[in-house]
Amino acid sequence: MTSGAEVLRAEDWDQWYSTLELAFGGVPEAPEERELYQRLTEPERSLVVWDGSEVVGTAGAFTFRVTVPGGRPVAAAGVTMVGVAPTHRRRGILTSMMRRQLDDVRARGEALAMLTASEPGIYGRFGYGIATMKLRAEIDTAQVRLTVPEGTDEVVLRRADPREALKVCEEVYARQVAGRPGMLVRAPGWEEQGLLDPPGNRAGGSPLQCVLAERDGEVVGYTRYRTHPSWGLGGPDGAVTVQDLEASGPAVHAALLRYLCGIDLMRTVKLPNRPVDDAWQYLVSDARRCVPRLEDVLQVRLVEVGAALQQRSYQAPLDVVLEVTDAFCPWNEGRWRLSANAEGAACERTETEPDLALSVRELGAAYLGGVPLSGLAAAGRVRELRPGALARTSTAFGSDVAPWLPHGF
Numbered sequence: 447m448t449s450g451a452e453v454l455r456a457e458d459w460d461q462w463y464s465t466l467e468l469a470f471g472g473v474p475e476a477p478e479e480r481e482l483y484q485r486l487t488e489p490e491r492s493l494v495v496w497d498g499s500e501v502v503g504t505a506g507a508f509t510f511r512v513t514v515p516g517g518r519p520v521a522a523a524g525v526t527m528v529g530v531a532p533t534h535r536r537r538g539i540l541t542s543m544m545r546r547q548l549d550d551v552r553a554r555g556e557a558l559a560m561l562t563a564s565e566p567g568i569y570g571r572f573g574y575g576i577a578t579m580k581l582r583a584e585i586d587t588a589q590v591r592l593t594v595p596e597g598t599d600e601v602v603l604r605r606a607d608p609r610e611a612l613k614v615c616e617e618v619y620a621r622q623v624a625g626r627p628g629m630l631v632r633a634p635g636w637e638e639q640g641l642l643d644p645p646g647n648r649a650g651g652s653p654l655q656c657v658l659a660e661r662d663g664e665v666v667g668y669t670r671y672r673t674h675p676s677w678g679l680g681g682p683d684g685a686v687t688v689q690d691l692e693a694s695g696p697a698v699h700a701a702l703l704r705y706l707c708g709i710d711l712m713r714t715v716k717l718p719n720r721p722v723d724d725a726w727q728y729l730v731s732d733a734r735r736c737v738p739r740l741e742d743v744l745q746v747r748l749v750e751v752g753a754a755l756q757q758r759s760y761q762a763p764l765d766v767v768l769e770v771t772d773a774f775c776p777w778n779e780g781r782w783r784l785s786a787n788a789e790g791a792a793c794e795r796t797e798t799e800p801d802l803a804l805s806v807r808e809l810g811a812a813y814l815g816g817v818p819l820s821g822l823a824a825a826g827r828v829r830e831l832r833p834g835a836l837a838r839t840s841t842a843f844g845s846d847v848a849p850w851l852p853h854g855f
Contacts, residue, residue, distance in 0.1 A: 469504070479642055479644060492505070492506040493506070493546055501531070502539065515843075521556045524855045525559055526561065558748065560577075560747065574810055576742045576817070577745060577811050577812075577814045578743045591731040592704055593729060594700040595696045601698050603660075603702070605656065607656065611658055615640075615665075616632065626849065628850050667692060667698040670689045671686055673712060675712075682710075684712040686716065699725050700725070721848050721850035766835055767783050768781065768800060799831075802832075819839055
């Protein structure tokens with residue numbers, strides 16, 4: 447008989463993580479990956495379900511700060527490592543862990559929870575909404591040309607050892623965080639994730655490589671990537687896979703992209719994770735040959751509706767009453783009056799007639815400013831109860847910069 451969700455004991459971590467690996471296909475991770483995630487795991491925020499002496503359910507959370515519209519980093523639970531043993535599916539184990547976890551998040555005073563899902567349809571029933579997308583692309587460098595902005599030639603590039611350059615790369619990253627919703631403030635230890643490079647994960651490619659961009663003697667950008675040499679009947683046909691590209695300004699971004707597109711013997715530059723408004727789209731001569739593709743990434747859940755809506759800023763003054771449904775966290779159910787102006791936002795319970803009706807899932811999707819409420823309404827997921835309220839609220843919830851999660855957790 448299975449137990450309820452319990453807090454993980456540190457001594458049970460190996461068995462707990464092995465069950466997680468089993469739930470995700472049974473292939474053990476490389477020792478360096480396993481060791482890093484053991485260090486990053488917060489046992490007091492991790493849950494385990496037992497069947498006798500066997501671990502059959504796992505779930506965890508990381509203590510994060512994430513940027514919200516307005517540039518403010520706010521506390522959020524990074525839900526992670528969720529798995530159920532294949533022998534114990536459809537027994538309510540996942541639901542019991544989600545119940546315990548969201549109760550714990552609320553008790554900690556965190557208004558937000560977020561996750562990335564291996565299967566995007568799983569978490570909607572727990573109130574999570576897809577809030578960010580990523581753009582994949584493969585630039586055919588034999589067919590596509592770049593038009594770069596003024597100042598690109600003034601950027602100096604130099605190769606560097608990824609580990610030796612880690613400190614300056616993290617300084618560049620930290621300067622970008624406030625400028626884009628969805629980016630994470632990297633807590634100590636998380637910088638190591640970007641250096642994970644086990645040979646088994648390279649898919650035949652090179653070890654991780656790093657190039658720094660400098661201007662006036664200061665590091666203002668970097669890229670980490672690996673090359674995959676290949677030869678076809680017509681000659682070199684290699685690919686560059688870009689893991690990270692962070693840049694302070696258009697010329698720096700263009701200089702790094704031009705470098706990646708110009709590496710000898712490589713025909714394709716693969717960008718597996720870029721913001722949907724990323725500048726590469728406007729530098730290339732033919733975006734069609736770059737095979738762009740959208741994929742969902744970060745899902746957001748408002749654990750405390752009032753507190754969460756007060757933490758972000760809004761693009762326009764707003765006074766709206768929201769009728770919110772939330773079956774899984776019923777403390778959020780009811781009418782909320784959201785008032786926002788240049789000085790801040792307030793969100794309180796009210797008995798006033800509502801302007802919009804929606805579930806907490808739609809609020810999570812729209813929270814970071816990348817999913818318009820008007821689009822959700824067109825899909826029948828938001829109802830306008832007072833004429834004009836939808837347009838005003840959708841505009842206010844938006845963001846000039848597309849939200850983006852630069853790496854998983």
